[in-house]
Amino acid sequence: MTGQLLTFTGARVVDPARGVDEIANVVVEDDRIASAGEESRGLRIDAAGLVISPGLVDLHTHLREPGGEDAETVATGTAAAAVGGYTAVCAMANTDPVCDHAGVVEQVLRLARDAARCDVFPTGAITRGLGGSELAEMGSMAALGVGCFSDDGHPVQSARVLRQAMAYARTWDAIICNHAEDSDLAAGGQLHAGEVAGRLGLSGRPAEAEEIMVARDLRLAASSGVRLHVPHVSTAGAVELIREAKARGVRVTAEVTPHHLCLTDESAVGYDPVFKVNPPLRTSVDIDALRRGLADGTIDAIATDHAPHSHEQKDQEWTQAPPGMVGLETALAVTLTELVPDDELATPGGAGGAPPDGLLSLSGLVDRLSTRPAAVWGLSEHGGPLEVGAPATFTVFDPQERWTVDPAALRGRARNTPFAGRRLRGRVRYTLLRGRFTCRDGEPAEPLATSPAVHP
Numbered sequence: 001m002t003g004q005l006l007t008f009t010g011a012r013v014v015d016p017a018r019g020v021d022e023i024a025n026v027v028v029e030d031d032r033i034a035s036a037g038e039e040s041r042g043l044r045i046d047a048a049g050l051v052i053s054p055g056l057v058d059l060h061t062h063l064r065e066p067g068g069e070d071a072e073t074v075a076t077g078t079a080a081a082a083v084g085g086y087t088a089v090c091a092m093a094n095t096d097p098v099c100d101h102a103g104v105v106e107q108v109l110r111l112a113r114d115a116a117r118c119d120v121f122p123t124g125a126i127t128r129g130l131g132g133s134e135l136a137e138m139g140s141m142a143a144l145g146v147g148c149f150s151d152d153g154h155p156v157q158s159a160r161v162l163r164q165a166m167a168y169a170r171t172w173d174a175i176i177c178n179h180a181e182d183s184d185l186a187a188g189g190q191l192h193a194g195e196v197a198g199r200l201g202l203s204g205r206p207a208e209a210e211e212i213m214v215a216r217d218l219r220l221a222a223s224s225g226v227r228l229h230v231p232h233v234s235t236a237g238a239v240e241l242i243r244e245a246k247a248r249g250v251r252v253t254a255e256v257t258p259h260h261l262c263l264t265d266e267s268a269v270g271y272d273p274v275f276k277v278n279p280p281l282r283t284s285v286d287i288d289a290l291r292r293g294l295a296d297g298t299i300d301a302i303a304t305d306h307a308p309h310s311h312e313q314k315d316q317e318w319t320q321a322p323p324g325m326v327g328l329e330t331a332l333a334v335t336l337t338e339l340v341p342d343d344e345l346a347t348p349g350g351a352g353g354a355p356p357d358g359l360l361s362l363s364g365l366v367d368r369l370s371t372r373p374a375a376v377w378g379l380s381e382h383g384g385p386l387e388v389g390a391p392a393t394f395t396v397f398d399p400q401e402r403w404t405v406d407p408a409a410l411r412g413r414a415r416n417t418p419f420a421g422r423r424l425r426g427r428v429r430y431t432l433l434r435g436r437f438t439c440r441d442g443e444p445a446e447p448l449a450t451s452p453a454v455h456p
Contacts, residue, residue, distance in 0.1 A: 004435060005029050005042030008396060011052040012348055016367035017384035021348045026052055028392040031435035036388060047396060050429060053366040054384035055087025055118075055393045056332065057373040059255055060231055060303035062152075062324070063089070063120070065111055066104070067096025072308040072413045074108070075115035075447065080306075080328040080412035082117040082438035082445070085395035085428040088374070088382045089118055089306075089328075092152045093125040100125035100136035105144050115447045117438040118431075121377065123148045126165045126176065130154040135165055142172045147378060148229065150177035153278055153323075155213060157183050159220065166226040175377070177229040178217050180238065181279060185209035190319055192280040196265040202318070205280050211237040218245045221252060229376065230254040232305050234279040236289030243298040253376045255303035256290050258334040259325055259418055267418065273314055273321030274416050277307070280323075291339065291358035294368060301373035302365075304331045308414030325418050329410055332369065334419060336399060336426035340365050345399045362399065370395075381434070396430040403427055411444055 008026045013036065015021075027035035027042070035041070058081065064072040074091075081089050091108060093099035099108065105122045112120035124141035128134045130151045138149060149169060156162040156178050169176050186209040191197040193204025214230055218241060221228035230242060233256050242254050259277065264284055267275040275281060293299040307324025314321050327334075339360045344350035350361050360368070374383025381391050405422050407415035431439035438445050 006045060007040045007042055008045050008047040008052060009040055011047035011050050011396065013386060014051055014053045014363050014366050015384050015386045016363050016371040017054070018387065021363050023348060026386070028432070028435055031392055033386060033388055033390050033392050036386060049398065049400070050396050051362070051399050052386065053395050053397070054370040054374070054386060055382055055395050055431065055433065056085045056369045057377070057379060057382050058086050058089045058304050058306065058328065059301055059373045059377060060305045061089040061091055061328065062094070062307045063091045064308060065095065066107060070310045071313065073115070074111040074120065076411070076413040077306070077308070077328070078115070078117040078120065079444040080410065082431045083411050083428060083442065084328040084330070085332050085397060085431055086328060087118050087393050087395070087431060087433045087438070088121065088379055090121045090123055090148065090377060093123050093150060094130060094152045094154070098125050098129050099123065100128050102137065102140040102144055105141050105146060117444055117447055118433060119382070121379065122146055123150050123177070125149065126151045126156055126178070127161065132156050132158060133161060135161070135168070138165070138168050142174060148175040148177055150231070151179060153179055155179040155181050155183050159216060162217070163220050163224065166220055166224040170224055170226045173227065175227045175229050177231055178213070180210050180213045180217070180230055180233070182209045182212045185212065189280070190276070191268055192265040192282050194265060194283060196268060200268065200271070207235040207237055207282065210235050210279055211241060214238045214241050218242070218250055218252060222248070222250045225251065228252045232257050232260065232279055232303070233290065233293070233299055234260045234282050234286060236286050239289045239293040239298055243293065246298065253300045254298070255301040256294055256299050257303060257305045258327060258331050261287060261290055261294070262334065262338045263418060271318045273316060273318050274325065274418050274420070276318060276321055276323045277325050278323035288358060295358055295360055295364070300368070300376055302331065302335055302368045303373065304328050308412055309416050311415065314416045324416065326410065326412055326414050326416055328412065330405060330417060330419050330424065332397065332428065333403070333424035333426040335365055335369065337424045392435040393433050395428060397426060397428045399426050401425070401427040
């Protein structure tokens, strides 16, 4: 929009990249921040009581297209992202065909150019067809800007193959993200291996399956020097392994999902397949460890693992239903409700001092949803800082608004949310990407129709 000039007045600006938490006006001119202070120019939007933060960044999104359009598309998934406050998502490679060569990367980028409401960063597969034995065309994908390689829900079981992939990725300083689960130990498992699974008569996926794979991958990363990212950490033991590896200087980052931060395996007692996910929901002991790891920086980012499924796919008996939950539209509200104390929302700077153990300040939450994930993937136009001359890429949300999750009202194509009927706090009002509204008054705006971003 050429010549756009607008001011968000009286907002609480939370910018972890600059250590800022203050009341200010933010002036946007065309695609840039023109002022951040007292100045007010152009169209005025009253933002009193609202928070302006860097746009949220999701490191783990399933857009399903190509091949899974009955569950989600680039258009519907990024509409959900924009309404959830996201300005960038990293699309997983388990599409059909698999994103294991340059042609599929180019297709995803074309789809994003035509229909996306946020930047889409394709993730390349580690192995051909996610088969785990033959390396994908990593070089051709890296030449298009792909900076992360993952077989997502298919762990690379062969240490030899993963070690070879790490050697190639190290050449481009790319990231390897291996599904953290030993497939032999987890084979046939339907729920976390524990008391609840036993009571329900379901086979278990033990915590050790995750921890053994994390330990192996950390060792391989240490010897290769590659950047390793551990997806959807779910166990206390995995948190401790990552903490120790960081202390040794291993180049490792990690993510955790909103659902693993607040839902336990007790959610499955009614056999509702909406609570079936991989890795499975764990125990309250694991949740406590995940929250502490997120608070102390062992875990770098909150990622949704947005995994949409059609009603026909998900509405089956537990053992037949595919794992996965949608999360782009609820992630901010769930984590704001669960992790940020009330007194942190009252005034800039919150209550002062550190939040209670395992909880976050408002700035800390924004850091884990935006600034830090952007840094992990090297997404330089995202995550802040919100300063004069920077891209006008940010989220405006009401931290106090209460709302109830209604699956029928979700903007994505799928409805498989585990938070249906849950009363949450915090709702996005506006999302801007380089000065363009992608969400306005809580509704998705028109697609951007601009060239999609790739890794620098």
